[in-house]
Amino acid sequence: MKLFLYFSQVIGLDIMDAQGQWIGRLHDIAMNPYADIYPKASDLIIRRGSSSKEYARVNWEDIVYIENNIRLKIMGDRLKFSKEIPRSDFTLRRDIFDQQVVDIDDQRVVRVNDIHLLRVENQLYAAHVDVGLRGIFRRLGWTGMVDLIVFLINSKSPYLTNEELIPWKATQVLPKLGRMKSVLKLEVAKNKLGSIPPAALADIIQGLDIFVRVSMFKSMESALQNKVFTDMTLTCKAELVEQLSEAESANLITNIPADEATDLLMKLPREKAHHLMGLLGSETNKKLRKLLGYAKDSAGGLMTTEYLYLKADATVADAFNKIRENINFPGTIFFFYIVDDDHKYLGTTSLRRFFNENPQTLLIDICYPENIHVYTDDSVEQVALLLERYKSSSIPVLNHQDILQGIITIDDVMEELISLVWHKYKEKL
Amino acid sequence: MSFWEKAKKNKVLKNTLFFLAMLGPGVITGSVDNDAGGITTYSVAAATYGYPILWTLLPSFIVLLVVQEMNMRMGACTGKGLADLIRENFGVKVTFWIFLGLLVADIGNTATEFAGVAGSMNIFGISKYISVPVTAGAVWILVTKGNYKISERIFLMFSVALLSYIVSALAAKPDWHQVGLAFIHPQIQYDKDYLIMVLGIVGTTIAPWMQFYMQSAVIEKGTTMEDYKLALADVVIGCVATVAVAIFIMVACAATLHVNNITINEAKDAALALKPFAGALASAVFAFGLFVASIFSATILPLATAFYICEAFGFNAGIDKRVEEAPQFYTLFAAILIIACVIILIPNAPLIAITLWTQDINAMLLPVVLISMQLMVNNPEIMGEHVNNKFQNAVGWSTTVILITLTLLLMVLPAFDLFKAH
Secondary structure, X not given: OOOEEEXXXXXXXXXXXXXXXXXXXXXXXXXXXXXXXOOXXXXXXXXXXXXXXXXXXXXXXXXXXXXXXXXXXXXHHHOXXXXXXXXXXXXXXXXXXXXXXXXXXXXXXXXXXXXXEEEEOOEEEEEEEEOOHHHHHHHHOOHHHHHHHHHXXXXXXXXXXXXXEXXXXXXXXXXXXXXXXXXXXXXXXXXXXXXXXXXXXXXXXXXXXXXXXXXXHHOOOHHHHHHHHHHOOHHHHHHHHHHOOHHHHHHHHHHOOHHHHHHHHHHOXXXXXXXXXXXXXXXXXXXXXXXXXXXXXXXXXXOEOOOEEEEOOXXXXXXXXXXXXXXXXXXXXXXXXXXXXXXXXXXXXXXXHHOOOOOOOEHHHHOOOOOOOXXXXXXXXXXXXXXXXXOOOEEEEEOOOOEEEEEEEHHHHHHHHHHHHHHHHHHHO | OOHHHXXXXXXXXXXXXXXXXXXXXXXXHHHHHOOHHHHHHHHHHHHHHOHHHXXXXXXXXXXXXXXXXXXXXXXXXXXXXXXXXXXXXXXXXXXXXXXXXXXXXXXXXXXXXXXXXXXXXXXXXXOHHHHHHHHHHHHHHHHHOOOHHHHHHHHHHXXXXXXXXXXXXHHOOOOHHHHHHHHHOOOOOOOHHHHHHHHHHHHHHOOHHHHHHHHHHHHHOOOOHHHHHHHHHHHHHHHHHHHHHHHHHHHHHHHHHHOOOOOOOOHHHHHXXXXXXXXHHHHHHHHHHHHHHHHXXXXXXXXXXXXXXXXXXXXXXXXXXXXOOOHHHHHHHHHHHHHHHHHHHOOOOOHHHHHHHHHHHHHHHHHHHHHHHHHHHOOHHHHHHHOOOHHHHHHHHHHHHHHHHHHHHHHHHHHHHHHHHO
């Protein structure tokens, strides 16, 4: 008895009842995903008839053996056949075979050619999914022929020994029918996406079909959702927002940095954006309205209103407390902006400058000596020049009354400059 | 990941597709549909049978509309390409044979496009041994490294190409009364050659690869069932545009070649034969249209074919990938391009036989694809509440059955011919 079987080798096997009477063929195997580390086979689904097909379910306990055929302990007349396929949460043929899954280790979406089943004392477990070329040839029934040809050409070819198997624990099942807007199946199959870095996960999600994208996104925890959403491209964000409910979208917009939220709102249809603004908390709403008011390529349009600030009497100890409170802050936590009671800008300090200072030292005394800042109507080129000249990674933005309005970080400038340079390059062509 | 999302990352394609996408998937598919093969069939048919054969465009239009509506609905409903759906619902074996057929047929189709390039350039006095390799090289460069301006111009040229048929048709001073009559009172002949010609016209209007292309275009557009009415309008406009261009091509040929009893075998003959009757301008414009339509389809066809095959079998694909990352994709793309060119460049290559073979494979593939589509579009597990209703099914299945009958006839008829000869 072989320890490993392929699903393609068992599917379609003849099924015999206790007396050896033929009762049908194996159509599918329902799995219990909660059983062990590996999903464990729980039911057989039998198919009979050719033009009008009928299906029946058999409990795994009623199997005597699985060899060249499948022998049952029970009599065929005890099975109830019906036209409907018996419902199961999770089955190999419907949910895995030929479908796309996420390979968590390599962080890519792959198509399953076969399923590698582990057999222990007549129990079957889904151990690996096969995504390799050998799997395709096995399905076509050409393994022997292709092996022979490859062997004759190059007896040391890696094709002969390399099985492209992905262990089950590194396989994330995708919701098959996202259109149904149900995330049930994904929950059943355990959500393993948490171990992928959000940026990589955002890449994977952007490569999926829109409906799968939505269901997969909905299945994530909200903290992960926020991270992944932040890392998506603007177009992808907008597409996703179109598909999510308004409450869900508003929640996402509240939790991403304000400048990215502004870009997203500008990308959406005017009416939709307007509607979403109404659903946002008054605090977020105020921030976004302010940003939306500035020209896109001005310092005001580039800046984010998320920054950490402290009053002139704040000490180094206060700064550390502030960092602790804001450890999940979407903006930068390395720079502190010192303002007076009217929010007038006084100076900038950074973690690097106060890290080794006495906790009682006033922050205002260890600010950067140069007072660099821009005004909301300054151009992106000016911002870039200043950041370059002072080798700084962020810069405060003031209005003409010197009231601090926001900050610009270098990544925002890079984004804008790249598109600017690209436009100029295109014009030259 | 869909073909379109990957194509987006290439600048030329991105921009070309962007312009086309503004027109909508239905219009794009319709434009690519009037390729060298289509132009050839239309002009040969009209030169041989004159105005009366115009009626065939009416059933072509209905069939095109029904099939494209189904593709649009499937794309909008599932968000998946046809290649994905076939693989997920019918398994490896069916997928393998469909795509093997698609690969062979598309090599033939691409060869036809290069024949169009060779033929049209020949009219301008350029040998095929120069025009075909240069065009193939240009296609390769266009796909691997391109820029915005070039793709913009290519798109504009393509639009002009479509207009050129109107110019040719008007220059031919057709008898519009007869054109109208052909649609109102269709005169059908019942001999074998006529029937083959009718099949050819319907067949060239709905090639199997188009269904894959159409559905991908719908997904790229992000169409969902909420946009159904708009998307349907786009499909209708696309079908009308396709058939309208076909009408102009046929009118141009019917008004000149048929009236003067000139029969032709190739689209380039049509361009040449137009000269004495409709003037040098009409002739040159017709040839130019043929050239641009050919080069456009010669770019899209190998690329799309390589992409769908890789997608169905789970290989890495996309022009944003390096050759080492997506070896199967680039091998396929290069192979289709090179084989198609070589076929055309072989001196005295049996071009007409190749065209017929390609048509036969297309004809065999079409019923398989259509039946797969009908089965999936009626499966509530895939389509939910948007399965075909009774009317859609009646039209869908009768279209499928009629096309299968016609294509079977197309394959059986030559056998009868042999039988008679003995």
